[in-house]
Amino acid sequence: MNIKNTLFLSIFFLFSNLSFSQAELNQNKEKISNAFTEFFKMDRENIHLHTNKTTYLSTDEIWFKGYILEKKSRKPYVATSNVYITLIDGTGEKIKTHLFYAENSVFDGSIKLDENTQTGTYYLQVYTNYMNNFMEDESSIYEINIINPTDGKMPANTNSKNFSVVNTEFFPESTVFLEGTSNTVGIKITDCNGNGISIKDGEIKDAQGITVTNFTTNELGYGKFDILQTKNEVYKAVFLIETKSIEKALPLPTANGITFSVNNYTFENKTTLKVKTNANSLNEYKNSPLTLVIQQNDNTSFVDFSFKENAPEQLLVIPGTDFSEGINTLYLIDKNAKKIAERIIFKPSKTNAAIDLKILKKQNDSIFISGKSALAMGSISVSVLPNDSKSLSDQKNIYTSFLFDNQLNDKAPKGNYFLSNFSKRKHYELDTYLICQKSKYSWQAMMSAPPQKKFDFDNGLTFKGTINKPLEDKKSFKVQLSSIAAGLNEFSEINDKNEFYFKNILVSDSATVHFSLLDKKERKSEIKLFAQILNNNRPFIKPFKVAKTECPTEINNSTDDTNYSFPKIANTVRLDSITIAGKVKKTPLANERRHNNSMSKGYKITEADSSRDLLQFIAANGYDVSIQGTSVIIIGRRATSFLGTRSPAIYIDDAPVMDFSQLLGYSLNSVDEIYINKNGYGGGMDAANGIIRVYSKKGTGGARKIKINSQSFTVKNGFQNNKNYINPKYTSYSDEGFKNFGNIHWEPYVESDENGLFTFAIPNYYQKTVKIVIEGIGTNGDLISEIKTIAVP
Template sequence: MKNLYSVLSSVSIHHLPKLVFAFSFLFLLTPSITYSQNKENILEDSYTSYFNAERETIYLHFNKHKFLLNESIWFKGYIYDKKGDIPFITSSNIYVSLYDKDGNTLKTNLYYAENGTFSGQFKVTKNLASGHYFIKAHTNWMKNFQEDESFTSETLQIINPNSETNEVIENNTSTFDLQFLPEGGHCISDVTNSIGYKIINCEGKGLMINGQIVNSKNEIINTFKSNLFGIGKFDLHMVTGESYTAKYTINNKNFETKLPISRPIGFSISLNNYTTKLITYLTLKTNKNTLLKEAGKTYYVVIHQNNKSSVINLEIDKLNLNHVIPIDNKKLPIGVNTITVFNDQLQPLLERLIFNYREGDYIKTNLTAKPISNDSIPIHINLKDNSNVAFSSNISVSVLPAETESLSTSRNIISSIYIDPYINGELENANFYFEDVNRIKSFHLDLALLTQGWSKYKWDNIKKGTQNLIIPFDKGVTINGTINETLDPKSKYQIQLFSLVNNINETRPIGEDKAFNFDNYYIQDSTKVHFSVFKDGEKIAQPKLYAKVLNKDRSSLNQIFKSPNTCSIIESNQVIELTKYADIDFKGEVLDTINLYSKNTVKQKKQENVLKYIGNAYSKGIKVGSDQERAFPFIIDIINANGFTARNDVGRITIFNRQPVSFLGSNSPLLIVDDVNFGRDYQVLTSMRTNEIDEIYFNKSGLGYGSRGGAGVIRIYLKKDLGLLSDNSLARYANSLLVSGGFADQKEFYSPLFYNKSNHLFNTYGAVDWQPKLISDKNGNIQFKIKKPDADRLLFIIEGFTVNGKLISEIKEFSISKNTNN
C-alpha cells in the first residue's frame, strides 16, 4: 500500500478519477488482492484524495486584546500551508471582518498578503459600544471546503465610556457547564473506561473542581480533581446494568451529574503519549461478549493528519481484553494527529486527538537592548534554529507595559497552526502548553485534547474523496466594463486605465463586443482610477463607457458564525475612570496652528480636519481663506512659504524639506491629498490653485507618520466639491471610477495622545509599540527602536515564522533599568 500512496501523492487532482477507475478495474481482474487489503486502500486513498488540494491556515497576532475609544485594533496576519508546513504564498486577497458578540458583521476589509503575511487595523470609533467583539479572517479559496478553515479571534474587548449602555460584570460563577466525555467516545460495560471531564464558567474559562463518583447504592467508587483549567480524567470500571453519578460542590452548593451509560458491546480506548517522548501507547479495551460477537472480523486503526495516513489491521480473533499498540512518535507529523478506529464496514467507532511534540521545531529568541539614546531604546532580537541562524524570518512584536490588563494568552501562532484547524472548539491557555515543554505540560495538553472530542474532519465527508474545487484563488482587484459608443469596424480602439496613487498605467484593446477587462491589480480602497479611450491612436473626447469593480463575495464561510461565550462586558469602575479622558483624543495637543496674514480681527474658522489623523496634531495647520488665496495663488506658493522648497519646472513638480534629514534618506516629503497617499509623486499638484484647498497641514518633522515621514509630510484637504473622491474631481480625465472594495491601507502604528494624561491608564490598557513587519537578516538579527515609556518593566510578545515554516512564539518580560545603561 505504501507504493500506491506514493504514486497518488505525486499526481494532480485531474488525474485522480482516471487512476481510481484504473485501480478499480485492476481490483476486478486480480482476485489475489484480499478484501482486507482493499479496505486498507479505501481508507488510505480517501484521506489522500480528500486532502489533496492546498489548504491554508490563517493566524492573526493582535497587539493586545482590550481597546479604548479612538484606538486601533492592530494585527499581523500569518498564512500557513497545512500540508507543506511552510508559509503559504499563494493567497494574496485576505478578507478580515469585525463582528459584534452576536455574530453581526460590522465591517470587512480586504488586505494584500505577500510571502504569507499581511497587516492591518480597525479603528475603534464612537459607534462601537463597550462590549465584546471578534475578528474573522478568511479567503475565498476556503469556501471550497466542507469545514470552516477560517480564523476567528478570541474575545476582543472595547471600552467606550460614551456608550449608551455599559453592562457591568455580575457574579456568574454559579453558571457553569460540566461535561463527562468518555475517551474515544464510548464507555463499555465490564471494562475499565477512561473518562475525561471539563468544567467551564459562562465565559468559557475553566473552574477548578473536585468530587466523588458513586454507584446506584451511593457507594464511593472513585474521586476526581481537575487541573487549573477545569480539566481532568479518571478511570472507572463500569459494571453491566450499573449507573454512576458525579457529586461535587461549587460555591458551597452541592451538585450531581449523571455519567454516560456504558454499552454492552463495543470497544473503548486509552492513550498515553506523555510518559515517554518516543512512544505513544494506544490501549484498545473490550469485553468477552464483544470478542465473541465480532469473531472473524478485521477492524482498522487509522492514524492520520491531512493527506498523511497509516493503517493498522486489527484481527479480532488475535485481540485480548486490553490490547496495547505502540506507536513510534518519530514517524508522526508534528502537531495534532487523529487516531480513528473503524469496524469491518469502515464505520468510525472511536476517535482520539493526540499532539506530537518535536524538539527543535520552535525558534527561540534572544532579546537585548542598547543604552537609551535620544529618548528611544534600541532593541535587538536574535533568532536561532537550534545552533543555526534563522535568516529571513518574519515576525511581529507587540510591546506592552508589564502591568497590562489588555493581554490574553489564550492563543498563539503555535496553537492556531498546529491545533485549532483540527478541533471543533478552542484550545485555551495556549502559552502554558508551549513554554518550557516537559512531561507535565504534555500530560495537561493531552487532557485538553481528550476533552475536545472528535476531529473537525468527518469521515462522511472524507470518504467521498476529491472535492469539487469551483472557487479559484482570489487575486487582486478586477475591473470590467463596456464602451457605450458606436464603433467604426475599420478602426482600432484601445482603452487606458491609469491611477497615480495606485501606480497603474495599462492599455487594453477593445473588441467587437465593446467589452474590456483589467484583471488582478493592486488598487487601494476608496481611490479613483481613470479611463481614456483611443481610436486609431487619437484620444476620444468624453467617451461614453460603463465600468465596475468585480467585487468577490466578501461574506465569510457558509458555516454559521459561532461567537465564543461571554457573560461580562465592562466593569463600572473602568467607565468612571475613562469618562474624564473620553473627549481628550487629540484636543489640546494641536501644535503651531496659525492664521497667516490676518490683518483684521476676523474670527479664525475652525479647522475641521485637525482630529482626522494623529499627524495633524504635530503640524502647522492652515485654514485657507481669501487672504491666503490672494497672497499665494498657486499651491506651490503656499508650500514655499511654510518650510519647504517647491518648484515647477515645465510641469515637473519637485519639493524638498529645508531641514537636513539624513545623508542617505530622501529629502522629499510625503504628499497626502484627501487621505490618498501620493508618496513623493507631486504631479497631482500641477496647476492646482490655492482657492481649491480647504485646509493644509505642514509637518516638517514627520511626527506621527513613523519612518516613512522622515522628510516631512504635506497633507492637503480640498474643498468638498473638488476633492479627489468628489464627483467633479479630475475633470480633465475622460472617465473616473471610485473603487469600492479595494485593498485597505496598511497604516503605521500610533499610540493615542490621551495615554499621556494618565500613567495608570497607560499601564493598564496602553501599548508602547507595535512592529508588524520585522524580518531577520542573514545572521538572524532584527533591530528596531521603541520610545522610552514611563513603565520600567515591559512585555515583548513575539510571534512569527521562519522561511522554512518553523514557528516563533514567546512572551518575554524585560526590565529597562536592568538591561540598559543610562
C-alpha cells in the same frame, strides 16, 4: 478423498482466504489514502492575527499583523493576497469589513474604531474568499473587548469564576463508553462563562452510591478517570463547589463495540494503544481484520490487527515515525472501512528556546532593544505595553492558531498554557484535554465529500466595464486603465459584448483610476462607459456563531474606581508647517481656494521663471525627475503608500495628467501658478505621494495642450492603505489611566537575520518595566510566541 488431498485443500483455502482478506485490506487502504488526498487536494489557508492588545478604548485604533500558512505544508503561504477582516459585535452583527493586501505570506494594517462604539465584547473574523469552498470553517476568530470611556460601563469580567451555573461534560476516550470492560473517560467542568473549575476531590459513584474511583481537574477544568469492568448502570460524578455538592450522571454504557486507550507521553518516540472489546462483541470481531488509521490532513499511516479467540484486548506499540508533528486523529475501522471509534493525540515538535531580550542603549527619546530568537530570517511583530496593562488578556497566540485551532472542532484555550515549558506533565494535561476534543474534519466527509471549487482564489481586484457606444471594429480599439498614484497603466481588449476586464489590479480604497479608449494609433477618443469591481466585497458564507453564556448579565456601571482610570489624550491640531517671514508684500494667489490648495505651498510664476520648464521646477521642489528617452518618471523622496509607485498626482488646470511624458518641454512661460502639496492633505488615497496642481495663464491654452479624454472611477472597498503606527498624544505617561490602557509601541515588521538576531526601538516613556509581546514565523514554518517583561534602566 484421501487425507493428503484433504490437507492440501485445507491449506489451499486457508491461504486463499488470507490472501483475499489482505487484498481487501489493501484496497481499503488505497481507497482511504486516495480519499484523503482528494479531500485535501486544494490548498487551505490558515491565518493568525497578532493584535497589539486585546482590550481597546473606543478612541483607539486596532493594529495587527497577519501571518498565513498552508495547512498541509505548514509553511508560509505566499499565494494569498486578498484578506478580509470583519469587526463583529457581541450579538453577531457585522459592523464593518475591510480588505487587506497580503504579500509574501504576511500583511498588516489597522481598523479605526468609531468613538461612539458601545462597551462590550467584539470579534475580529479573518478570512479569504477561497475559504468559502470548504464545508469546514477555516476562518480565524479573535475576541476583543472595547470600552467606551463615556458610557459609564465596563465589560463583564468573564475571567472571574461564576458558580451560578456549573456545566459538567463527559467524553469517553475514543468516543465509545463500553460495558464489560475498562473505560477511560474525560471530564470537563466549567462555570457559566466557560472558565475551567479546578476540582481536587471528585468521586465517581455507581448506581448503589459506592465510590468506584476518584478524579481531579486542572485549572482549565479538564481531568480523566478510569472505570474498571464497567457495568450496564448509571454512574455519576460527585464533587463540591465551595460548600455545594454537585452531581452529574454519565451516559449509559453501550452493549457492543470497541474502545481504545492511547499513551504517547510516557515513552519517547513510542505510542502504546490498548484496544478493548467485551464478550458480547468478541464473537463479531474475532479474527476479523481491523485497521487503525493515523491521519493528519492528507498524511496517513495504517496499523492492521485483529482480536484472537478469548482475547478481548490487543496491545499495539506504534513507532513515533507513524505520526506527524502536531495534531493526529486516530480512526479505528472495520474491514468495510466503517468507523468504530476515534481519538485525537498530539505529537510534540521541537521546542524553540526562549527569546532573549536586552536593552542596547537609550538615545534621545528612544530605547533600542536587541533580541535573540530561534527564527532564522524570520518575520516578527512586537507589541509593547505598560507592565501593569489591563489591555492584554490571555490572547490566542500563533501556536494556538496553527497547532490547535486549525485542526480541532472547538477553539483551544487561549494563551500558551500547554506548550509553555513543555514537559511530560504538560503533555499528560494536553492529552487529557484532547480526549475531550473532536477533529474539525469528519470521517464521513473525508471519505465521501471532497470540496468543489466554487469560489475564486482572489489575487487583486477585477474591474469589469461596458462601453456605451457602438464600435465598428472592436479589434481596433483597447481600453487603458491608468492611475499615476497607484502606478497603473494596464490595457484590455474589448469583447463582442463591448465589455472589457482588468484582473489582478492592486489599488487602494477611495483611489481614483481613469479609463481611456485608444485606437490603433494610441490616440484617445471620447469614452462613455459603466464600470464596476467584481470582487471587492466578498462575504464569508458560513454563519458566525457567538458563544452563548449562561451567566446573568454583568456590566460594571462605575468607572470611578481607580483601577479603571483611562489615559488622557491631548487635544492637538496637526499643522503641516509654520512659516515666519518678514513683512513682504506678496502677489495674491488666484487659485488658492480651489481643491484644497490652501493646504499646499503656492508659487506665482514670474518672468524670471519663464526660461525654465515645468519638470525643472518640480525637480527643484522636492521630487526626483528622470527622463529616459520619451519616458518621464517623477517620484517623491519618501515612501508613503504600500501599493503602486511613489509618484505624485499632477493636474494641469484641474485635468489629471496620466502620462508624464506629456510634460516634456512644457515651458513655465504659459504657467500662472503652481501648488505643491507634498503630504497630499485633502486629496484622499490618490494623493499619498503628494499633489502638484498647475494653472495656465489666460489665453495660453495650456490645459488644452494635455487634455485627456478619459472617465474617472472612484474605487470603493479597495485595499486598505497601510499607515505607520502613531501613538495617541497622552498628557501623562505616569498616571493610572496610561498604565491601565495606554500603548507604548507597535512594530509589525521586525526581521531576524540568519542567526535569529533582531533589533527594534521603542519610545522612552520613562517606565520602570514594560511588557513586550513577540510573535513571528520563519521561512520554514517555525513559530515563536512569548510575552516578556523587561526592566528599563
